[in-house]
Amino acid sequence: MTATGTAGTDRARHGTASAGARAAATAYRYGLPALLVAMVAIFSILRPAFGTYANALIVLQSVSVVGVVALGVTVSMTTGGFDLSAGACVGAVVMVTALAMVRFNLTGGTAIVAGLLTGLLVAGVNVLLTVVARVPDLVATLGTMFLFQGLALILTGGQSVAAGMTVDGAPAPGRYTEGFAWLGGGSIGTVPVPVAVFALLALAVYVLLHRSRWGRALYAIGGNAEAARLAGIRVARYRALAYVVSGLCAAVAGIMLSARLGRGDVGAGDPYLLQSVAAALIGYAVLGANRPNAPGTVVGALFIGVMINGMTMLNAPYYAQTFVQGALLVGALVVSYTLTPGRRAAGPGR
Amino acid sequence: MTAPVPPPVVAVSGLARSYGATRALDGVTLEVRPGEIAGLIGANGAGKSTLIKVLSGAVRPSAGTITLDGRPFAPAGPLDAQAAGVQTVHQNIDDGVVFGATVAENLTLDSIARRGGRWFSTPARIRAEAGAVAEAAGLALPLDAPVETLPAGARQQIVIARALARRARLLILDEPTSTLSAAEADALARKVRRAAASGVAVLYVSHRLAEIESLCDRVIVLRDGRVRRVFTAPLRRAAIVEAMLGEFAAPVAPVDAAAPADRAGRRTVGAAVLTAAGVRAAPGGTPFDLDLREGEVLGVTGLLGSGKTGLLQQLGGARPLVSGEMRLCGAPYRPAHPRAAIAAGVAYAAEERSAQAIVPGWSVRAHVTLPTLRAHSRAGLLSRRSETAAARRVSARFGVKGPGAEAPIETLSGGNQQKVVVGRWLEAAPRVLLLDEPFRGVDVGARADIGRVVREAGTMAVVVASSDPQEIVEVADRVLVLHEGSPAGELRAAEATPERLAALMSGGAA
Numbered sequence: 029m030t031a032t033g034t035a036g037t038d039r040a041r042h043g044t045a046s047a048g049a050r051a052a053a054t055a056y057r058y059g060l061p062a063l064l065v066a067m068v069a070i071f072s073i074l075r076p077a078f079g080t081y082a083n084a085l086i087v088l089q090s091v092s093v094v095g096v097v098a099l100g101v102t103v104s105m106t107t108g109g110f111d112l113s114a115g116a117c118v119g120a121v122v123m124v125t126a127l128a129m130v131r132f133n134l135t136g137g138t139a140i141v142a143g144l145l146t147g148l149l150v151a152g153v154n155v156l157l158t159v160v161a162r163v164p165d166l167v168a169t170l171g172t173m174f175l176f177q178g179l180a181l182i183l184t185g186g187q188s189v190a191a192g193m194t195v196d197g198a199p200a201p202g203r204y205t206e207g208f209a210w211l212g213g214g215s216i217g218t219v220p221v222p223v224a225v226f227a228l229l230a231l232a233v234y235v236l237l238h239r240s241r242w243g244r245a246l247y248a249i250g251g252n253a254e255a256a257r258l259a260g261i262r263v264a265r266y267r268a269l270a271y272v273v274s275g276l277c278a279a280v281a282g283i284m285l286s287a288r289l290g291r292g293d294v295g296a297g298d299p300y301l302l303q304s305v306a307a308a309l310i311g312y313a314v315l316g317a318n319r320p321n322a323p324g325t326v327v328g329a330l331f332i333g334v335m336i337n338g339m340t341m342l343n344a345p346y347y348a349q350t351f352v353q354g355a356l357l358v359g360a361l362v363v364s365y366t367l368t369p370g371r372r373a374a375g376p377g378r
Numbered sequence: 379m380t381a382p383v384p385p386p387v388v389a390v391s392g393l394a395r396s397y398g399a400t401r402a403l404d405g406v407t408l409e410v411r412p413g414e415i416a417g418l419i420g421a422n423g424a425g426k427s428t429l430i431k432v433l434s435g436a437v438r439p440s441a442g443t444i445t446l447d448g449r450p451f452a453p454a455g456p457l458d459a460q461a462a463g464v465q466t467v468h469q470n471i472d473d474g475v476v477f478g479a480t481v482a483e484n485l486t487l488d489s490i491a492r493r494g495g496r497w498f499s500t501p502a503r504i505r506a507e508a509g510a511v512a513e514a515a516g517l518a519l520p521l522d523a524p525v526e527t528l529p530a531g532a533r534q535q536i537v538i539a540r541a542l543a544r545r546a547r548l549l550i551l552d553e554p555t556s557t558l559s560a561a562e563a564d565a566l567a568r569k570v571r572r573a574a575a576s577g578v579a580v581l582y583v584s585h586r587l588a589e590i591e592s593l594c595d596r597v598i599v600l601r602d603g604r605v606r607r608v609f610t611a612p613l614r615r616a617a618i619v620e621a622m623l624g625e626f627a628a629p630v631a632p633v634d635a636a637a638p639a640d641r642a643g644r645r646t647v648g649a650a651v652l653t654a655a656g657v658r659a660a661p662g663g664t665p666f667d668l669d670l671r672e673g674e675v676l677g678v679t680g681l682l683g684s685g686k687t688g689l690l691q692q693l694g695g696a697r698p699l700v701s702g703e704m705r706l707c708g709a710p711y712r713p714a715h716p717r718a719a720i721a722a723g724v725a726y727a728a729e730e731r732s733a734q735a736i737v738p739g740w741s742v743r744a745h746v747t748l749p750t751l752r753a754h755s756r757a758g759l760l761s762r763r764s765e766t767a768a769a770r771r772v773s774a775r776f777g778v779k780g781p782g783a784e785a786p787i788e789t790l791s792g793g794n795q796q797k798v799v800v801g802r803w804l805e806a807a808p809r810v811l812l813l814d815e816p817f818r819g820v821d822v823g824a825r826a827d828i829g830r831v832v833r834e835a836g837t838m839a840v841v842v843a844s845s846d847p848q849e850i851v852e853v854a855d856r857v858l859v860l861h862e863g864s865p866a867g868e869l870r871a872a873e874a875t876p877e878r879l880a881a882l883m884s885g886g887a888a
Binding site: 235239240241242244245247248251252254255256257258259260261262318319 | 696715716717719720721726728733734735736737738739740744747748749751752754755758759760
């Protein structure tokens with residue numbers, strides 16, 4: 029993601045491709061990646077400090093937690109589901125890992141396991157509600173969201189969890205272990221650990237969704253669940269799988285966030301739901317996919333990260349960020365729902 | 379015959395409507411006179427629904443004229459058509475009532491929704507108004523009961539009462555009895571007769587022949603978007619079925635054009651592959667036994683609602699077995715999911731292509747390999763080369779014409795789409811292949827291509843379900859006829875003529 033001004037040449041190359049319709053299709057396919065590159069270029073020109081390797085790592089690091097959550101949300105969307113509990117899951121995992129180490133003086137490894145189990149628990153509740161009880165995904169995961177936001181508060185008595193906090197009149201026995209903190213602040217070579225984790229998970233989700241038969245089955249369910257069933261796909265199992273992947277991704281993100289914060293903040297996971305959903309939805313419009321997809325989600329997450337970082341560097345007020353993200357999301361949705369070339373209106377239902 | 383004929387309420391002339399390349403209506407001309415109950419009948423895809431949509435203002439025709447009481451009628455929308463006096467009761471009754479509201483509220487919906495209607499209403503006023511509507515329609519229902527607590531028949535009475543409360547010149551009833559009990563259907567018939575006696579023209583759409591026979595003065599038979607025959611009472615069921623299903627005189631010769639008798643003699647019919655004992659096509663149907671033999675094509679035919687699809691879906695694991703038991707190659711067979719059926723070697727190609735087979739936007743290749751993904755992957759990763767080879771095999775075998783394996787399946791013609799979603803099941807190398815209406819909406823060439831491959835199916839046992847006796851006669855060695863969920867007869871190919879099948883399908887004797 030180093031900044032080079034390739035957007036113009038990119039457009040020109042594809043623009044020469046004959047008819048106007050073809051150009052429109054190309055613009056649709058590559059519009060968002062080109063816009064991302066253009067944004068990087070503009071920020072780099074306006075603020076030379078933006079276009080440095082060091083700053084690129086800062087952007088990527090800030091994106092990695094959102095990106096990992098968004099990858100999970102993307103998988104949950106492939107079957108036509110929607111995991112609204114992802115943000116709450118992140119928050120719950122932050123609290124659980126902090127409690128494990130600070131309050132109960134357990135090892136970093138145990139905290140990681142506890143965090144992942146929390147992710148599975150969230151997924152389990154989602155599966156029970158959507159697959160077994162057949163509650164619509166949107167409302168079911170909304171319910172799960174509330175449940176786990178509340179559960180995180182109950183576990184900690186509504187307090188943040190930090191080393192040295194008082195528990196029953198005495199200081200808490202433990203603190204964040206170094207190994208655990210490395211997951212948030214360490215680096216491999218020059219690459220921060222969260223960025224490496226994001227890259228690895230992005231690759232894994234890409235292979236799952238776009239190269240494996242399981243991914244094909246997930247998309248088949250999202251496209252036409254009855255056709256998928258009659259083709260021999262066990263729809264319930266795959267819908268459960270989608271939520272499990274989503275829950276685990278949110279748990280990994282929660283572990284990284286907890287490690288970076290070094291404490292269990294109440295409400296730490298709250299911003300991640302909307303940002304990750306936005307990243308996944310922006311991703312619909314990437315490469316003409318018009319469906320949830322892994323590369324698109326990565327571009328969407330980068331989009332949000334670059335935008336926020338660049339605006340911060342331009343001294344835009346922090347309180348404008350949400351609005352800009354919203355505008356971005358709305359723009360991407362319009363592209364994906366109305367400008368898709370060859371998009372079919374609902375056919376003549378007989 | 380010599381009595382003065384009143385001018386028609388509605389006269390339709392040269393009405394056409396196309397959806398893309400499909401001509402749903404292809405020059406329909408008909409009229410319905412005051413006080414007349416005209417039956418409208420036709421197989422799936424004949425154009426009934428489109429005709430109703432045009433008359434009720436939901437769809438605009440691409441050509442042709444309609445007059446209502448002698449004046450040109452070109453409604454801008456359903457409300458416009460209602461205001462002009464065309465009242466339509468659609469097939470899905472629950473679209474016509476508002477759940478969570480009382481009977482009285484439902485009866486007075488129109489005055490609530492009307493522009494310029496009162497903006498303030500009281501329960502008492504609604505009740506009074508509803509009472510008037512109910513009395514006019516002879517409706518005896520508790521006005522304060524919530525609509526969802528009533529049986530389907532009562533809900534339908536509400537919808538009809540509302541339709542009659544509006545000034546009705548033409549009353550269109552679309553499959554009104556499909557969810558009604560026999561008693562409810564009788565009550566409905568009385569109501570329809572009463573409406574007709576008051577001078578309303580009724581267009582009555584149904585696939586229940588007995589009902590049409592007893593209720594209608596005339597029957598208009600629609601096929602392929604045209605009026606094929608008009609029968610006047612007294613009506614003969616077999617003739618109606620014949621007109622509905624097509625010209626038996628002009629069969630589509632399969633490539634293997636041998637006479638059925640020769641075919642049956644030449645083909646080697648082997649051991650039983652699938653045996654079923656005490657199964658039912660539908661709950662409440664008569665139980666029967668069934669066996670499918672190697673190299674045999676069993677045709678299953680019957681009208682809508684005869685249980686063809688139900689039977690095939692039970693065999694294919696797509697719905698639970700109603701009763702009885704099945705054995706596949708001697709071993710107990712009771713698939714709980716299509717996956718289990720496929721694993722055991724039974725493939726079911728579903729009836730509705732777009733609802734049950736097509737995944738929007740997917741390529742031909744992805745459609746071909748969906749039921750056999752495991753065979754195209756190693757360690758879970760799909761092999762594009764293996765998938766493409768499969769798509770090519772299916773395309774070559776069935777003569778699929780189109781822009782190639784990577785093109786979205788929607789870019790193919792309907793017939794070629796059908797070849798793909800039927801042909802892909804051969805890739806699963808099944809022992810039993812169940813094809814539900816494989817020829818529906820398919821042109822003559824595609825029909826011959828699919829039929830040829832079915833005939834060449836080797837040692838596979840094939841079941842072809844179709845409501846078209848001609849298709850069945852072309853392809854089957856043996857024919858099972860179903861009528862309202864029960865077997866109505868079983869014929870060998872040599873005995874099965876379209877006429878005999880049509881007679882059995884309509885519930886008569888062969």
